[in-house]
Structure formats: structure tokens, C-alpha cells
Amino acid sequence: MVKRVAYLGPPGTFSEQAALLYDAQAQLVPFSTVAAVATAVASGMADEGVMAIENSLEGSVTDTLDMLIHDSTLLIRRELVLAIEHCLLARAGVIAEQIDLIYSHPQVLGQCRRFLERCFPKAAVEASLSTTDAVEQMLQRERSAAIAGVRAAELYGVQILARGIQDNENNETRFVVVAAEDSPQTGHDKTSFAFSVAQDRPGSLVDALHEFSQRQINLTKIESRPTKQELGRYVFLVDLEGHRNDAKVAEALGKVKAQAYFFKVFGSYPRFDAADASR
Amino acid sequence: MVKRVAYLGPPGTFSEQAALLYDAQAQLVPFSTVAAVATAVASGMADEGVMAIENSLEGSVTDTLDMLIHDSTLLIRRELVLAIEHCLLARAGVIAEQIDLIYSHPQVLGQCRRFLERCFPKAAVEASLSTTDAVEQMLQRERSAAIAGVRAAELYGVQILARGIQDNENNETRFVVVAAEDSPQTGHDKTSFAFSVAQDRPGSLVDALHEFSQRQINLTKIESRPTKQELGRYVFLVDLEGHRNDAKVAEALGKVKAQAYFFKVFGSYPRFDAADASR
Numbered sequence: 001m002v003k004r005v006a007y008l009g010p011p012g013t014f015s016e017q018a019a020l021l022y023d024a025q026a027q028l029v030p031f032s033t034v035a036a037v038a039t040a041v042a043s044g045m046a047d048e049g050v051m052a053i054e055n056s057l058e059g060s061v062t063d064t065l066d067m068l069i070h071d072s073t074l075l076i077r078r079e080l081v082l083a084i085e086h087c088l089l090a091r092a093g094v095i096a097e098q099i100d101l102i103y104s105h106p107q108v109l110g111q112c113r114r115f116l117e118r119c120f121p122k123a124a125v126e127a128s129l130s131t132t133d134a135v136e137q138m139l140q141r142e143r144s145a146a147i148a149g150v151r152a153a154e155l156y157g158v159q160i161l162a163r164g165i166q167d168n169e170n171n172e173t174r175f176v177v178v179a180a181e182d183s184p185q186t187g188h189d190k191t192s193f194a195f196s197v198a199q200d201r202p203g204s205l206v207d208a209l210h211e212f213s214q215r216q217i218n219l220t221k222i223e224s225r226p227t228k229q230e231l232g233r234y235v236f237l238v239d240l241e242g243h244r245n246d247a248k249v250a251e252a253l254g255k256v257k258a259q260a261y262f263f264k265v266f267g268s269y270p271r272f273d274a275a276d277a278s279r
Numbered sequence: 280m281v282k283r284v285a286y287l288g289p290p291g292t293f294s295e296q297a298a299l300l301y302d303a304q305a306q307l308v309p310f311s312t313v314a315a316v317a318t319a320v321a322s323g324m325a326d327e328g329v330m331a332i333e334n335s336l337e338g339s340v341t342d343t344l345d346m347l348i349h350d351s352t353l354l355i356r357r358e359l360v361l362a363i364e365h366c367l368l369a370r371a372g373v374i375a376e377q378i379d380l381i382y383s384h385p386q387v388l389g390q391c392r393r394f395l396e397r398c399f400p401k402a403a404v405e406a407s408l409s410t411t412d413a414v415e416q417m418l419q420r421e422r423s424a425a426i427a428g429v430r431a432a433e434l435y436g437v438q439i440l441a442r443g444i445q446d447n448e449n450n451e452t453r454f455v456v457v458a459a460e461d462s463p464q465t466g467h468d469k470t471s472f473a474f475s476v477a478q479d480r481p482g483s484l485v486d487a488l489h490e491f492s493q494r495q496i497n498l499t500k501i502e503s504r505p506t507k508q509e510l511g512r513y514v515f516l517v518d519l520e521g522h523r524n525d526a527k528v529a530e531a532l533g534k535v536k537a538q539a540y541f542f543k544v545f546g547s548y549p550r551f552d553a554a555d556a557s558r
Binding site: 055056057063081106127129168170174205206207210213219220221224226229 | 333334335336337338341342360385389405406407408447449451453482484485486488489491492493498499500501502503504505507508509510511513515
């Protein structure tokens with residue numbers, strides 16, 4: 001049976017590109033929100049779900065983090081890193097000088113701010129819910145353009161006026177593949193988890209992090225999200241090098257769990273290697 | 280001379296409400312982006328600027344964090360906490376049953392997700408660049424509504440169909456007042472700063488945080504932002520209890536600075552006290 005992979009649609013988004021990178025043979029099923037992708041996997045409508053978790057310029061995708069913390073028992077089974085190339089798209093015949101309105105997702109507009117200020121100082125920008133929505137809005141309006149990926153240009157058959165217009169060349173997005181189970185040990189793994197500790201005592205966070213440093217476990221990410229209960233109360237999200245079944249990782253996680261108010265492992269999975277992506 | 284306070288406009292936003300809470304006598308000057316507010320203050324067009332930095336449900340306002348890290352020499356002089364009450368607004372005569380489209384800022388739509396799913400399951404939502412833009416879009420379209428604050432309803436003279444529609448009652452936003460100088464010691468202060476350390480060595484972050492815990496300095500917030508150089512490289516943003524001129528805080532900050540690649544103090548300011556706000 002063909003594997004069904006849910007992703008944040010519609011077709012043409014970078015999530016679709018990531019899903020194709022993950023498994024080009026799978027049946028890709030678009031959903032309109034991160035929560036819907038998670039629900040599709042949890043309910044068996046899809047076997048796995050692909051969602052963005054972090055961008056090198058904009059930071060974390062908070063919908064994905066909040067879903068992992070609050071709403072789901074799904075585990076992270078794989079990570080993928082995709083280089084993001086934004087393009088300025090317009091209908092056939094439109095020339096740059098005519099453009100007075102540019103559509104895109106707010107995060108994408110943020111990633112192309114310098115390009116827009118330099119090349120289109122007089123054009124208005126308008127926020128869209130996705131890069132694909134931006135292309136559809138552009139198709140409805142004279143003298144407008146949209147910022148989206150190459151794949152959207154292919155799908156809609158529109159012209160690419162400019163390519164690689166993001167402000168920073170180091171624009172990469174990290175995606176995770178979620179499923180009912182995570183991955184077995186490969187010896188080259190990462191583990192993601194979340195916890196919260198008493199914040200009215202100096203050092204409670206430091207004590208928890210010390211469980212890893214004293215065992216020579218490297219933390220590759222630390223991030224905080226609101227608990228949604230009170231301003232100033234946080235859940236910490238940590239990525240570390242190693243698998244949750246590695247002896248020293250298991251021991252450190254056990255110690256943190258024992259002193260935490262909230263503790264949840266999001267899964268262990270092979271570290272992404274760019275060489276894997278070009279297989 | 281009347282003090283000029285820049286804020287993220289247009290009038291009717293929660294930033295305007297925060298600016299009024301901060302100084303109702305000041306001349307309030309709206310700007311269209313966080314970067315423009317900062318530039319207005321840095322260039323002397325305004326004396327101070329008010330900008331949201333964190334919401335209890337949605338987390339940090341990344342534009343503000345990135346401006347403080349990368350773009351500005353302004354210092355935080357004050358913090359303010361505002362309870363956020365979202366309202367559903369419509370033109371006179373419109374009744375709830377007719378509404379098939381609801382406009383608001385994406386973050387606000389996120390904060391009212393449950394209300395929208397329950398009460399308007401068939402209505403479409405559309406992202407706006409601000410809550411005030413949402414009201415203006417609503418005024419242009421039949422059978423639509425907008426989510427915004429009470430102040431926007433007053434300014435535009437529209438009806439309030441529902442009040443307090445946010446999913447979580449603990450919806451508060453923390454604002455900062457930025458200026459050329461921060462505040463002197465009051466004995467009841469907070470300090471915000473940012474730093475980055477070598478991340479390929481286990482424990483370098485823990486070592487830095489240990490400088491505070493061993494001096495009994497409480498950290499009230501820790502957060503990471505991308506350095507914008509490479510996925511997986513972060514700047515850590517920390518708020519602590521105390522003033523940068525307090526002896527033990529100064530000593531700990533000096534130790535962190537000595538081992539950091541990047542180090543920047545955003546300022547020391549009096550801790551917000553809800554009682555101050557009702558003076």
C-alpha cells in the first residue's frame with residue numbers, strides 16, 4: 001500500500017517541497033493547518049505528517065511547537081532541512097515597473113524585506129495566509145505580484161520575474177515528519193523534548209540543563225514558549241544530540257523528568273545530513 | 280515641551296492603548312512597523328517608542344526581539360503589561376447570523392481560534408496586517424466582521440457584537456518603552472540582555488547561566504532567536520531580576536560577556552507592577 005503523507009497545503013508550498021524531498025513515492029495529502037495535519041495522522045487518515053518547525057531567519061514555527069506541547073501524542077520520526085528560495089511571480093506580460101501590490105505570507109514578506117524596500121519602494125504589500133494563496137490573489141488583480149517558491153510558479157504556470165530574492169542567503173527551513181512512532185537508534189540521532197520547572201527559584205533551569213552538560217550531552221537548541229497560563233511562565237523546548245534510548249541520554253532525561261512540573265519527549269530521530277537529501 | 284511617544288499604529292491598536300497607559304499626556308505618533316518606531320526614536324523624531332515584546336499565549340514578538348538584537352542601540356527604559364480583550368466588531372445593523380467572513384491579524388485570529396470554531400464554524404477568516412486594518416476591511420465588505428479591541432470600536436463607531444472572545448482569560452501583552460537611555464536603579468528592577476556562546480561544546484550555555492544562579496540572581500525569561508547566519512546557531516535573550524548597576528548583576532554580566540561571541544545589554548528598568556498602572 002502506498003504511504004500517505006499529510007502536509008500543510010495547498011500544493012505549491014514549501015511544505016509540499018519538503019514532503020517530496022522526504023518521500024517522492026508517497027501519496028501527498030494537503031491540509032489547511034498544522035493542527036489538521038496532526039489530526040490527520042493521529043486519526044489514521046495519513047500515515048505521517050510533514051510540518052515546518054524552524055526557519056534560519058524567522059525562528060520557530062510556533063503553531064508546530066504548540067501542537068507538539070499541548071495537542072498531540074505524535075512523535076517526531078525524521079527531520080529534513082530545505083534551502084528556501086523565494087521568487088517574485090507575476091502573470092504573463094506583466095513587467096516589474098507596473099507592479100504596485102505584492103502578496104505573500106507575512107513571514108515570507110519579512111524574509112524579503114530588503115529586496116522589497118530596494119526594488120519596490122512604492123508597492124504596497126498584503127499579507128496572505130500562504131504563498132499559494134498569494135499566487136491566487138495575484139491572479140485576480142491587475143498589476144500585482146506574489147512571492148512564492150519555484151514549485152508554485154510551475155503549478156500555476158506563471159512567470160518568474162526574480163529569483164532568490166530573500167535577504168539572507170542562509171535561508172533554510174527545518175521540517176519534521178511526525179507519526180505514531182519515532183525512529184530506532186542509528187548512532188547519529190537527535191532527541192527533542194519539552195519541560196517546565198519552578199521559575200521562582202534561581203537556578204532551577206540551570207540545574208536541569210546541568211544534567212546534560214555533566215554527561216557531555218550537547219544541546220543543539222533551546223527555546224521557550226509560554227505555558228498559556230500566565231505571562232512569565234515558560235515551557236522550555238530542547239534538542240539534544242543522542243537517542244532517548246542511549247544510556248546517558250535516558251539517565252539525564254529521567255533526572256529532568258523527576259524535577260519537572262511538565263515533561264514530554266517529542267521523539268528521537270536520525271540527524272539530518274544534506275548528503276541524504278541528494279540520494 | 281510635550282513628550283512625543285512613537286507606537287505601532289494606526290490608532291486603535293493595542294500598542295496605542297499601551298502608549299496611553301504609559302503616558303496619557305504625551306503626543307502619540309503612530310508608525311507602521313516596529314523598525315519605523317525604532318528609527319523614529321533613534322533619529323529624534325520621537326523621544327520614546329512603545330512596542331509589544333511578548334504575549335502570554337502567542338509568545339515573543341520576533342520583530343521587536345530582532346530589532347533589539349540586530350538593528351538598534353536603543354535601550355529599554357520601562358515595561359508595561361496590558362490585559363488584552365478582543366471583541367467581535369461589525370457595522371451597525373449586522374447580526375451574527377449573517378457573518379460569513381471575519382478579518383483580523385493572524386496572531387489575533389490564533390488567540391480566538393476556539394471562539395471562531397464554535398460560534399462561526401462556516402465563516403471564512405482572512406488575515407489583516409493589523410486589527411485596525413481588519414476594521415477597515417470589514418467596513419468595505421457586506422456580512423463581514425473584524426476582531427479588534429474596544430478602542431478600535433470607539434474610534435470607528437462600530438458595534439461590539441461580542442466581548443472578551445479570546446480563548447484564554449490569561450491573555451496579557453508585555454510592552455517595552457525604548458529610548459536613548461534606560462532607567463536608574465529603583466531597587467525593584469529587571470535587566471534584559473542577549474548573548475551567544477560556542478554551541479559545539481556541551482555546557483557552554485549552562486556555564487553562562489550558572490554565573491547567575493550561583494549569585495542567586497533569578498532569571499525571569501530565557502528565549503532563543505536565530506543568529507540569521509546558520510540554522511542551529513542561536514542568540515539567547517535573558518531577562519533577570521536586578522539592575523545592571525547592582526554589584527552582583529554587573530559581575531555576572533561581565534563574566535558572561537567575557538565568554539560570549541556576542542553580548543548586548545538591552546537595558547535595566549523598573550519591574551512592572553499592576554498597581555502602578557491604575558495610578
